[in-house]
Amino acid sequence: MADALPSNLIPGAEPMSHVGGRAGALVLHGFTGNPGSMRGIADALVGAGFGVEMPLLPGHGTVVADMLDTGFADWLGAAEDAYQAIAARSDRVVIVGLSMGGALTAWLGGDHPEVAGLVCINAIVSEPEGMRGFIEELLASGTEFIPGIGSDIAKEGVEESAYLDTPVRPLLSLVDAAAELDERLARITCPVLVVNSPEDHVVPPENSDVLAARVAGPVERLSASRSYHVATIDHDKELIEEAVVAFALKVTAG
Numbered sequence: 001m002a003d004a005l006p007s008n009l010i011p012g013a014e015p016m017s018h019v020g021g022r023a024g025a026l027v028l029h030g031f032t033g034n035p036g037s038m039r040g041i042a043d044a045l046v047g048a049g050f051g052v053e054m055p056l057l058p059g060h061g062t063v064v065a066d067m068l069d070t071g072f073a074d075w076l077g078a079a080e081d082a083y084q085a086i087a088a089r090s091d092r093v094v095i096v097g098l099s100m101g102g103a104l105t106a107w108l109g110g111d112h113p114e115v116a117g118l119v120c121i122n123a124i125v126s127e128p129e130g131m132r133g134f135i136e137e138l139l140a141s142g143t144e145f146i147p148g149i150g151s152d153i154a155k156e157g158v159e160e161s162a163y164l165d166t167p168v169r170p171l172l173s174l175v176d177a178a179a180e181l182d183e184r185l186a187r188i189t190c191p192v193l194v195v196n197s198p199e200d201h202v203v204p205p206e207n208s209d210v211l212a213a214r215v216a217g218p219v220e221r222l223s224a225s226r227s228y229h230v231a232t233i234d235h236d237k238e239l240i241e242e243a244v245v246a247f248a249l250k251v252t253a254g
Contacts, residue, residue, distance in 0.1 A: 012036040013061035020051035023252035024090030027054040028101030032163040034061035044241040053086040064163040071173030092116040092252040110187030117251030121195040127179035152229035185214035193247045202229040
């Protein structure tokens with residue numbers, strides 16, 4: 001994308017816009033994270049000949065205070081803009097997202113039946129039980145931040161450059177969107193690759209079961225059994241990258 005980067009951008013959080021072949025990919029990062037956690041997948045898709053758009057979502061990749069006035073509508077709007085950019089120069093498009101990026105992926109997939117395929121990695125697609133009440137209590141007490149959710153990674157020595165705090169109001173907007181998304185999954189008619197970590201300390205793993213059960217399109221599944229939530233930079237990084245490329249090549253062929 002052509003927008004100027006923030007002066008306080010976290011190193012490694014740069015977005016990507018790559019002109020490749022006639023198949024395109026939109027790659028979306030997670031809540032309080034940034035494109036750094038998805039760069040391996042984006043690079044693998046570039047290596048396979050895909051054009052790629054990987055936006056930096058509003059409020060992310062700088063300082064956590066920048067998230068306070070953002071919410072799911074802002075992130076979805078940025079994802080939609082990036083989708084339009086890659087779709088304008090591609091015959092077929094696949095969308096790949098991690099966590100909140102997986103929720104955005106599913107949302108876009110329901111809105112755009114022309115999408116060739118979706119890859120949802122440890123996606124949040126339903127409201128975690130009791131989460132809204134917990135968040136509302138925090139806000140009622142004046143709490144605007146809680147400890148961060150980044151770097152849920154099994155591999156020793158690997159850290160995600162996510163925010164160290166979680167902004168509560170934006171989190172509520174994500175939970176509300178997940179509750180609405182739960183009812184939208186049947187709109188998805190394209191092929192879906194569902195990747196999930198059985199041991200995930202951020203998004204309950206049953207979210208991936210819900211996703212796989214409720215979409216209308218054909219489903220493939222991959223277990224990132226050696227990884228935690230941020231599986232894209234964990235032990236199963238290469239496994240996931242290879243699976244994403246293979247799936248993307250298959251669904252965009254012809």
